[in-house]
Amino acid sequence: MPQIIEFPERHYVGARATITMTTFGLIADRIGEIVGRLAGLGVPIAGAPFLRYESIDMPGDRLVVQAGVPVATPVAGEGDLFAAVLPAGRYATLSHHGHPDQLAGAIESLLKWAGEQELKWDMTEHDGTEHWGCRLELYNTDPRVEPDPHNWDTDLQFRLA
Structure with a gap:
Protein backbone atom coordinates (compact mmCIF):
# COMPACT_ATOMS: atom_id res chain seq x y z
CA MET A 1 0.00 0.00 0.00
CA PRO A 2 1.43 3.41 -0.90
CA GLN A 3 2.42 5.84 1.84
CA ILE A 4 3.47 9.46 2.08
CA ILE A 5 6.83 9.92 3.80
CA GLU A 6 8.72 13.13 4.59
CA PHE A 7 12.39 12.84 3.68
CA PRO A 8 15.25 15.22 4.50
CA GLU A 9 17.83 16.22 1.92
CA ARG A 10 20.01 13.24 0.99
CA HIS A 11 23.54 13.54 -0.45
CA TYR A 12 24.65 11.25 -3.24
CA VAL A 13 27.22 10.69 -5.95
CA GLY A 14 25.74 10.21 -9.39
CA ALA A 15 26.14 9.89 -13.13
CA ARG A 16 23.68 11.02 -15.81
CA ALA A 17 22.80 9.64 -19.24
CA THR A 18 20.22 10.09 -21.95
CA ILE A 19 18.89 6.63 -22.76
CA THR A 20 16.06 4.71 -24.40
CA MET A 21 13.97 1.91 -22.94
CA THR A 22 16.35 -0.61 -24.54
CA THR A 23 19.59 1.05 -23.38
CA PHE A 24 18.92 1.21 -19.62
CA GLY A 25 22.15 -0.69 -18.99
CA LEU A 26 24.14 2.38 -20.03
CA ILE A 27 23.10 4.10 -16.80
CA ALA A 28 22.07 1.23 -14.51
CA ASP A 29 25.49 -0.40 -14.88
CA ARG A 30 27.12 2.79 -13.56
CA ILE A 31 25.87 1.99 -10.04
CA GLY A 32 28.61 -0.61 -9.55
CA GLU A 33 31.22 1.85 -10.79
CA ILE A 34 30.05 4.50 -8.31
CA VAL A 35 30.01 1.99 -5.44
CA GLY A 36 33.54 0.94 -6.36
CA ARG A 37 34.78 4.53 -6.47
CA LEU A 38 33.28 5.27 -3.06
CA ALA A 39 34.81 2.08 -1.62
CA GLY A 40 38.20 3.11 -3.04
CA LEU A 41 37.89 6.45 -1.25
CA GLY A 42 36.81 4.76 1.99
CA VAL A 43 33.42 6.49 1.84
CA PRO A 44 30.59 4.39 3.29
CA ILE A 45 27.34 4.05 1.38
CA ALA A 46 24.41 5.62 3.25
CA GLY A 47 21.46 3.80 1.68
CA ALA A 48 20.19 1.93 -1.34
CA PRO A 49 21.54 2.81 -4.81
CA PHE A 50 18.92 4.29 -7.09
CA LEU A 51 17.90 5.53 -10.50
CA ARG A 52 16.57 9.09 -10.60
CA TYR A 53 14.36 9.96 -13.55
CA GLU A 54 14.83 13.59 -14.61
CA SER A 55 12.75 13.51 -17.78
CA ILE A 56 10.59 10.91 -19.48
CA ASP A 57 9.46 11.14 -23.10
CA MET A 58 7.80 7.77 -23.69
CA PRO A 59 6.44 8.56 -27.20
CA GLY A 60 9.94 9.66 -28.24
CA ASP A 61 11.64 6.83 -26.29
CA ARG A 62 14.01 9.30 -24.64
CA LEU A 63 14.78 9.40 -20.92
CA VAL A 64 17.30 11.38 -18.90
CA VAL A 65 18.22 9.24 -15.92
CA GLN A 66 20.79 9.39 -13.16
CA ALA A 67 22.40 6.46 -11.35
CA GLY A 68 23.05 7.47 -7.74
CA VAL A 69 24.55 6.14 -4.55
CA PRO A 70 23.72 7.86 -1.23
CA VAL A 71 26.51 9.10 1.03
CA ALA A 72 26.27 10.57 4.55
CA THR A 73 28.28 13.69 3.73
CA ALA A 104 5.83 -0.94 -14.52
CA GLY A 105 2.81 -2.38 -12.70
CA ALA A 106 3.99 -0.97 -9.37
CA ILE A 107 4.55 2.44 -10.95
CA GLU A 108 1.07 2.38 -12.50
CA SER A 109 -0.37 1.45 -9.10
CA LEU A 110 1.42 4.34 -7.37
CA LEU A 111 0.36 6.85 -10.05
CA LYS A 112 -3.25 5.64 -9.89
CA TRP A 113 -3.33 5.80 -6.08
CA ALA A 114 -1.95 9.35 -6.08
CA GLY A 115 -4.59 10.39 -8.60
CA GLU A 116 -7.33 8.92 -6.41
CA GLN A 117 -5.91 10.85 -3.45
CA GLU A 118 -5.79 14.04 -5.60
CA LEU A 119 -2.07 14.38 -4.92
CA LYS A 120 0.06 16.55 -7.20
CA TRP A 121 3.53 15.52 -8.32
CA ASP A 122 6.67 17.65 -8.36
CA MET A 123 6.51 17.30 -12.13
CA THR A 124 5.83 19.50 -15.13
CA GLU A 125 5.00 18.40 -18.66
CA HIS A 126 6.25 20.17 -21.76
CA ASP A 127 5.69 18.93 -25.33
CA GLY A 128 4.85 15.43 -24.09
CA THR A 129 7.93 15.13 -21.87
CA GLU A 130 7.57 14.77 -18.11
CA HIS A 131 10.18 16.69 -16.09
CA TRP A 132 10.37 15.35 -12.54
CA GLY A 133 11.68 17.18 -9.48
CA CYS A 134 12.57 13.84 -7.92
CA ARG A 135 11.36 10.42 -9.08
CA LEU A 136 13.34 7.50 -7.68
CA GLU A 137 13.67 3.73 -7.88
CA LEU A 138 15.78 2.53 -4.95
CA TYR A 139 17.33 -0.93 -5.24
CA ASN A 140 17.40 -2.44 -1.75
CA THR A 141 18.75 -5.87 -2.72
CA ASP A 142 22.44 -6.42 -3.37
CA PRO A 143 22.59 -8.75 -6.41
CA ARG A 144 25.87 -10.20 -5.10
CA VAL A 145 23.94 -11.48 -2.06
CA GLU A 146 20.67 -12.36 -3.85
CA PRO A 147 21.35 -13.11 -7.53
CA ASP A 148 17.71 -14.02 -8.35
CA PRO A 149 15.99 -10.81 -9.52
CA HIS A 150 12.61 -12.35 -8.67
CA ASN A 151 13.61 -11.91 -4.99
CA TRP A 152 14.70 -8.28 -5.22
CA ASP A 153 13.11 -5.42 -3.27
CA THR A 154 12.70 -2.00 -4.87
CA ASP A 155 11.20 1.16 -3.39
CA LEU A 156 9.53 3.82 -5.50
CA GLN A 157 9.75 7.38 -4.13
CA PHE A 158 8.08 10.15 -6.16
CA ARG A 159 8.24 13.69 -4.72
CA LEU A 160 4.98 15.52 -4.25
CA ALA A 161 4.46 19.19 -5.12
Whole structure:
Protein backbone atom coordinates (compact mmCIF):
# COMPACT_ATOMS: atom_id res chain seq x y z
CA MET A 1 0.00 0.00 0.00
CA PRO A 2 1.43 3.41 -0.90
CA GLN A 3 2.42 5.84 1.84
CA ILE A 4 3.47 9.46 2.08
CA ILE A 5 6.83 9.92 3.80
CA GLU A 6 8.72 13.13 4.59
CA PHE A 7 12.39 12.84 3.68
CA PRO A 8 15.25 15.22 4.50
CA GLU A 9 17.83 16.22 1.92
CA ARG A 10 20.01 13.24 0.99
CA HIS A 11 23.54 13.54 -0.45
CA TYR A 12 24.65 11.25 -3.24
CA VAL A 13 27.22 10.69 -5.95
CA GLY A 14 25.74 10.21 -9.39
CA ALA A 15 26.14 9.89 -13.13
CA ARG A 16 23.68 11.02 -15.81
CA ALA A 17 22.80 9.64 -19.24
CA THR A 18 20.22 10.09 -21.95
CA ILE A 19 18.89 6.63 -22.76
CA THR A 20 16.06 4.71 -24.40
CA MET A 21 13.97 1.91 -22.94
CA THR A 22 16.35 -0.61 -24.54
CA THR A 23 19.59 1.05 -23.38
CA PHE A 24 18.92 1.21 -19.62
CA GLY A 25 22.15 -0.69 -18.99
CA LEU A 26 24.14 2.38 -20.03
CA ILE A 27 23.10 4.10 -16.80
CA ALA A 28 22.07 1.23 -14.51
CA ASP A 29 25.49 -0.40 -14.88
CA ARG A 30 27.12 2.79 -13.56
CA ILE A 31 25.87 1.99 -10.04
CA GLY A 32 28.61 -0.61 -9.55
CA GLU A 33 31.22 1.85 -10.79
CA ILE A 34 30.05 4.50 -8.31
CA VAL A 35 30.01 1.99 -5.44
CA GLY A 36 33.54 0.94 -6.36
CA ARG A 37 34.78 4.53 -6.47
CA LEU A 38 33.28 5.27 -3.06
CA ALA A 39 34.81 2.08 -1.62
CA GLY A 40 38.20 3.11 -3.04
CA LEU A 41 37.89 6.45 -1.25
CA GLY A 42 36.81 4.76 1.99
CA VAL A 43 33.42 6.49 1.84
CA PRO A 44 30.59 4.39 3.29
CA ILE A 45 27.34 4.05 1.38
CA ALA A 46 24.41 5.62 3.25
CA GLY A 47 21.46 3.80 1.68
CA ALA A 48 20.19 1.93 -1.34
CA PRO A 49 21.54 2.81 -4.81
CA PHE A 50 18.92 4.29 -7.09
CA LEU A 51 17.90 5.53 -10.50
CA ARG A 52 16.57 9.09 -10.60
CA TYR A 53 14.36 9.96 -13.55
CA GLU A 54 14.83 13.59 -14.61
CA SER A 55 12.75 13.51 -17.78
CA ILE A 56 10.59 10.91 -19.48
CA ASP A 57 9.46 11.14 -23.10
CA MET A 58 7.80 7.77 -23.69
CA PRO A 59 6.44 8.56 -27.20
CA GLY A 60 9.94 9.66 -28.24
CA ASP A 61 11.64 6.83 -26.29
CA ARG A 62 14.01 9.30 -24.64
CA LEU A 63 14.78 9.40 -20.92
CA VAL A 64 17.30 11.38 -18.90
CA VAL A 65 18.22 9.24 -15.92
CA GLN A 66 20.79 9.39 -13.16
CA ALA A 67 22.40 6.46 -11.35
CA GLY A 68 23.05 7.47 -7.74
CA VAL A 69 24.55 6.14 -4.55
CA PRO A 70 23.72 7.86 -1.23
CA VAL A 71 26.51 9.10 1.03
CA ALA A 72 26.27 10.57 4.55
CA THR A 73 28.28 13.69 3.73
CA PRO A 74 29.11 15.43 0.44
CA VAL A 75 31.78 13.80 -1.72
CA ALA A 76 33.52 15.66 -4.55
CA GLY A 77 32.69 14.55 -8.06
CA GLU A 78 35.33 13.37 -10.51
CA GLY A 79 35.13 13.00 -14.28
CA ASP A 80 31.49 12.57 -15.22
CA LEU A 81 30.55 11.58 -11.65
CA PHE A 82 29.03 14.43 -9.65
CA ALA A 83 27.97 15.19 -6.10
CA ALA A 84 24.33 16.20 -5.63
CA VAL A 85 21.45 16.28 -3.17
CA LEU A 86 18.02 14.70 -3.38
CA PRO A 87 15.54 17.40 -2.34
CA ALA A 88 13.76 17.24 0.99
CA GLY A 89 10.01 16.97 0.93
CA ARG A 90 6.97 14.74 0.92
CA TYR A 91 7.24 11.63 -1.25
CA ALA A 92 4.62 9.10 -2.28
CA THR A 93 6.26 5.72 -1.79
CA LEU A 94 5.55 2.12 -2.66
CA SER A 95 7.62 -1.03 -2.12
CA HIS A 96 7.88 -3.73 -4.79
CA HIS A 97 9.10 -7.30 -4.32
CA GLY A 98 9.99 -9.10 -7.53
CA HIS A 99 11.77 -8.80 -10.84
CA PRO A 100 12.58 -5.24 -11.98
CA ASP A 101 10.72 -6.02 -15.23
CA GLN A 102 7.55 -5.96 -13.12
CA LEU A 103 8.12 -2.41 -11.86
CA ALA A 104 5.83 -0.94 -14.52
CA GLY A 105 2.81 -2.38 -12.70
CA ALA A 106 3.99 -0.97 -9.37
CA ILE A 107 4.55 2.44 -10.95
CA GLU A 108 1.07 2.38 -12.50
CA SER A 109 -0.37 1.45 -9.10
CA LEU A 110 1.42 4.34 -7.37
CA LEU A 111 0.36 6.85 -10.05
CA LYS A 112 -3.25 5.64 -9.89
CA TRP A 113 -3.33 5.80 -6.08
CA ALA A 114 -1.95 9.35 -6.08
CA GLY A 115 -4.59 10.39 -8.60
CA GLU A 116 -7.33 8.92 -6.41
CA GLN A 117 -5.91 10.85 -3.45
CA GLU A 118 -5.79 14.04 -5.60
CA LEU A 119 -2.07 14.38 -4.92
CA LYS A 120 0.06 16.55 -7.20
CA TRP A 121 3.53 15.52 -8.32
CA ASP A 122 6.67 17.65 -8.36
CA MET A 123 6.51 17.30 -12.13
CA THR A 124 5.83 19.50 -15.13
CA GLU A 125 5.00 18.40 -18.66
CA HIS A 126 6.25 20.17 -21.76
CA ASP A 127 5.69 18.93 -25.33
CA GLY A 128 4.85 15.43 -24.09
CA THR A 129 7.93 15.13 -21.87
CA GLU A 130 7.57 14.77 -18.11
CA HIS A 131 10.18 16.69 -16.09
CA TRP A 132 10.37 15.35 -12.54
CA GLY A 133 11.68 17.18 -9.48
CA CYS A 134 12.57 13.84 -7.92
CA ARG A 135 11.36 10.42 -9.08
CA LEU A 136 13.34 7.50 -7.68
CA GLU A 137 13.67 3.73 -7.88
CA LEU A 138 15.78 2.53 -4.95
CA TYR A 139 17.33 -0.93 -5.24
CA ASN A 140 17.40 -2.44 -1.75
CA THR A 141 18.75 -5.87 -2.72
CA ASP A 142 22.44 -6.42 -3.37
CA PRO A 143 22.59 -8.75 -6.41
CA ARG A 144 25.87 -10.20 -5.10
CA VAL A 145 23.94 -11.48 -2.06
CA GLU A 146 20.67 -12.36 -3.85
CA PRO A 147 21.35 -13.11 -7.53
CA ASP A 148 17.71 -14.02 -8.35
CA PRO A 149 15.99 -10.81 -9.52
CA HIS A 150 12.61 -12.35 -8.67
CA ASN A 151 13.61 -11.91 -4.99
CA TRP A 152 14.70 -8.28 -5.22
CA ASP A 153 13.11 -5.42 -3.27
CA THR A 154 12.70 -2.00 -4.87
CA ASP A 155 11.20 1.16 -3.39
CA LEU A 156 9.53 3.82 -5.50
CA GLN A 157 9.75 7.38 -4.13
CA PHE A 158 8.08 10.15 -6.16
CA ARG A 159 8.24 13.69 -4.72
CA LEU A 160 4.98 15.52 -4.25
CA ALA A 161 4.46 19.19 -5.12
